[in-house]
Amino acid sequence: MRQRLVLESSSGPLEHLPFRFERWADGRVLVTNMVGEHVFLTTDEFTSLAELRVEDPALLRTLRAKHIVRVRGEELPVELIALKYRTQHHRLADFTGLHMFVVTLRCEHSCGYCQVSRRTPARTEYDMSPETALAAVDAAFRSPSPQLKFEFQGGEPLLNMDIVRLVIRRATERNRTEGRQLAFVIASNLALLDDEVLDFADKYDVYFSTSLDGPRDLHNRNRPRPGRDSWERALTGIERIRKRLGDHRVSALMTTTAASLGRVRDIIDTYLEQDFRDVFLRPVSPYGFALRPRQRNGYDMSTWIDFYNEGMDYILDLNSRGIPVVETYSALVLKKMLTNANPGYVDLTSPAGIGIGALVYNYDGAVYASDEGRMLAENSDTTFRLGHLAHDSYETFMTGAALLDPLEESYTGSAPQCSDCAFERWCGADPVFHHATAGDYLGRKPESAFCRRNTAVFRYLLDRYSSDPRARELFRRWTAR
Incomplete structure (x- = not known):
């Protein structure tokens, strides 16, 4: 009493x-x-x-x-x-930090899950022109962000390396008076990497991002090319970058296809064998060539969740045996879950990261709110086209209805069901995904694969964090990265 x-x-x-x-x-x-x-x-x-x-x-x-x-x-x-x-929400004041240049649609690979309507290497009419490239650099510097990342995509950007060089040189020259923090990344399959590219990357501190889908047989099945040597060329390119530029200058990303299911341990082991300590167990996205019927029926989200759970169990076991490896998406979620930091990952932001987090400058001068929005346009859906470099400004891109409407309608703080969800602060909004899969910016949450994926990840991490002291300590270390 x-x-x-x-x-x-x-x-x-x-x-x-x-x-x-x-x-x-x-x-x-x-x-x-x-x-x-x-x-x-x-x-x-x-x-x-x-x-x-x-x-x-x-x-x-x-x-x-x-x-x-x-x-x-x-x-x-x-x-x-x-x-x-x-x-x-402090990042909102900076606005667009990531600027993606689609320098070509040409590619010598024919990946079944490709999100881009790629073109054959001979089709040079799908290359970005110098005039478009320079206009895109000007637009990027209109952003108030103190950090600007220029990411070069395709197709295969090494097939239009002249434009990559032009953009990097112009941005570097302009930055002498701008004083921004610049970063350059080439997203490449590395099959065409040569000494000339490495010399340029060394001079301008260029990073590389590549694809590594797992062991040789799986990677080559997912990512076919003439000679059936995609895996061998990727590993050779990774090794050349490491020897010339340093281990930190190349990262790898995998995509989970139907052929990947049941092989998550093989995939993780491959990353470890190639001295990568981060693996992103990424599901396939419903855009571009990935929408073709033979891809559409690959697997549903519940199957990917089983894949993720098995992979995370294995990663936790490896760490308990002194073999460090991080699941990238989980680490981003945990940073939001266990700290007050916002890592700025586009899929985990609200308002959504489209436009205000990233802009895409297509080879033809069209500007899109996200890479996924550009991929939809390749299939004749221009919903997320914000304008054109020839006659629109950065301010126009950022204040038009094509960007503001999806941002407003999908904001999780007021969106139906999101606003009442216990996971809302850790999650994000993806109006492009829901437009592609449900026909509107918000989507129906009980049917949303985006919602199911994130909910499953949140629940897994919370269960392990609350019940397993070793997992709790490991997860805390991941948030400090």
């Missing part, structure tokens, strides 16, 4: 602060506040929270520390939440 009287006199009547909740099958209830701080409660504890009858001093301290309740009249909890919320 004395303890209860002391509690009431020192704390006063309680009030709820905004929170969301999700029930677990084992009876626990996940409670999250406005900035994603979370706690698991028992059913009885959640009832006491709902009824504001919190008599356990330890529980009360936790709920106040997590800004789920406050003593009536307290202003500090609200001020702290506001500060954390502003911090999570």
Whole structure:
């Protein structure tokens, strides 16, 4: 009785602060506040929270520390939440930091899951012109962002290396007066990598991103090319970059196809054998050539979730045996889940990362809100075309309805079901994906593969973090990367 009287006199009547909740099958209830701080409660504890009858001093301290309740009249909890919320959205003031140049649609690979309507190497009419490239550089520097990343895509960008050189040289020259932090990345299959490209990359501090889908047989099946040696050429290119430029100058990315299912351990082992310590277990995207009937029936999201769960179990086991490896997407989620940092990954931002996080300058001068929006246009859907470099400005791209409408309609803080979801602060909005799969920017969340994927990842990470001390320590290390 004395303890209860002391509690009431020192704390006063309680009030709820905004929170969301999700029930677990084992009876626990996940409670999250406005900035994603979370706690698991028992059913009885959640009832006491709902009824504001919190008599356990330890529980009360936790709920106040997590800004789920406050003593009536307290202003500090609200001020702290506001500060954390502003911090999570600080990137919005910078606007567009990533600028993607589609320098050609030509490619000598014929990947079945390709998101781009690629063209054969002889079709030079699908190359970006010097005039378009220079106009795109001007547009990129109109962004107020202090960091500008120029990423070169295709097709295979090494087939139009002259334009890559032109863009990098012009950006470097202009930056002498602009004073931005520049980064250059070539997304290449590396099959055409030569000494001339490496010399240029060395001079201008260019990074490379390539594809590595797993062991030789799987990679070559997913990524066929003349000679059936895509895997061998990719590994040769990776080794050449490492020897000439350093290990950190090349990264690899895989795509999960139907042929990948059941082979997640082989894929992870391949990454380790090639001295990569990060692997992104990425599902195939519903764009471009990947929409062809023989690809469309590859697998559904529930199958990918099983693939991810098995892969994460294996990664945790490897780490417990002293073999460090990180699942990239999980690390990004955990940074949002366990810290107040926002890694800025496009799929995990709200407002969505289209336009305000990245712009795409197509070979023909058209500008798109995202690479996926450009891929839809290759199939005659120009919904996310923001304008054209020949007659529109960066300001026009950023203030037109083609960008503002999907941003407004898909904002998770007000979108139906998203706004009530306990995972909202860790998730993001993807209006391009939902437009492609459901016909509108928001989508139907119970049917959304985007929603199912992220929910499964969140639940897996929370379960392991809350029940496994070794996983908890590992996940904390991942957030510090």
